Amino acid sequence: MSGELPTLRWGIVGTGLISSWFVHDLALDREDAKARHIIQAIGSSSVDKGKAFVEKHLPGQSPTIYGSYEGIYADANVDIVYIGTPHAFHKQNCLDAINAGKHVLCEKSFALNAKEAQTVFDAAKAKGVFVMEAMWTRFFPLTRTIQSLLHKEKAIGSIHRIFCDFAMDQNIASLGPESRLKNPALGAGTLLDTGVYCVTWGLLGSDAEIGEKAQKPEIIAKQTLVDGVDIATSAVLLYPNGRQAILTSSSIVKTKSVFCTIQGTEGYIDIEGYTSTPVSFTVYSSKVGSSKKYESKGPGMGFYWEADAVALDIAAGKTQSEIMPWAETIRVLGILDEIRRQGGARFPQDETA
Missing domain, CATH: 3.30.360.10 (Dihydrodipicolinate Reductase; domain 2)
Incomplete structure (x- = not known):
């Protein structure tokens, strides 16, 4: 039965807490799974850190481990990149993955502001790849x-x-x-x-x-x-x-x-x-x-619901999710931008976005 399910080979960018939750959920054996997920590669700041991540969170599995994110982007066996780095790195991580022709699932908040997000979506549209903000709560x-x-x-x-x-x-x-x-x-x-x-x-x-x-x-x-x-x-x-x-x-x-x-x-x-x-x-x-x-x-925690939805969308040839489309990410970030404008919180990147 599993052979009939759409399959995605994931490259994980970042080895922090949320990435550990994500890979744990994707590795679970589920009776109602709508897709098959393979953790193909791990990208971290060092090979040793990547190995420690696999030993702790993916016991018994042997994904390719890279001491940089560039290895993930260049890996021909990776279909989609999951980005679990801090907010400020999301824009560049997304652009690098898109430039390499990879699909992208990027953690929330998708970018620091709406302008950064629009830059990413423009690049995705030009490349014809699937991109989605990983607002997993919407998929429960x-x-x-x-x-x-x-x-x-x-x-x-x-x-x-x-x-x-x-x-x-x-x-x-x-x-x-x-x-x-x-x-x-x-x-x-x-x-x-x-x-x-x-x-x-x-x-x-x-x-x-x-x-x-x-x-x-x-x-x-x-x-x-x-x-x-x-x-x-x-x-x-x-x-x-x-x-x-x-x-x-x-x-x-x-x-x-x-x-x-x-x-x-x-x-x-x-x-x-x-x-x-x-x-x-x-x-x-x-x-x-x-x-x-x-x-x-x-x-588990429920990350697989969004991952299954992504796999089904990609299998159907879509570049956006109907549950979390690009326009919704822009809308949410626009609201966050206005809240910060009124509240006073600023990021250095606001001036260059």
Whole structure:
């Protein structure tokens, strides 16, 4: 049966935490897999670091290990490059992979700003390769079910407010100035790291449409900055119909288990787990006076849902995802740009994008 599934040979750029989660999930044996994934090659800053990554996260496997990212781009056996480096390197990593004719799945936030993202998409269009931002949360079956209940079935009536928070105590004060969490040149701050998920839930909860077809909300934002880096961000998306999405992120405190609440005229939905990784949600209906809980199913963390979707899109000859198209990445980054404009957080690259 597996031979009938589309197959992707992955080259992994970056050996940090998120790359370890990604390869672990792709290596899982799944009964409902929609594609076959092969970790073909690992690119790291040194061969030794790459070997340690494989020994720890891919036991029993033997991908090609490169002491540079260039080896990944030049490897004829790599179909698609997964980019798990810090935000500030995404643009160049994407451009290098695209120039080599590789498909690309690049972690969120896709770039530091919308201008950088547009540069990447222009290059992808010229080369005819598939490129997608790895906003994995959108591909969870649980997320897809929430969208259907909200916008198709109108399970809680007309949506009035969305509250979403992503906060982690990252002990920022203890980190050195070159940490990706403290260095503005690396895209430091809560907004691109965690706030992007809150913006995502705010958009998904507010509107059935995405990308260019979506409604355009007014944005009001404030940030708390330390050495130019936001340690807390609060933003409100105000829609023409009066709907509001209240979105917050912080690196000082921790989000409660219910990270998102969506309120409507006939009830509300509480979503639990992590803001990036929903594990369950409960629909409370005031109309019928009942509640129903939905829970996530599947092994691992859930990165394979986006990977399967990418494999199916590439097999179908597509260069964009319908769930996370280029226009949606540009829209989200445009909102993040405006939040930073109002809040004061700046990256050196903003001046040259």
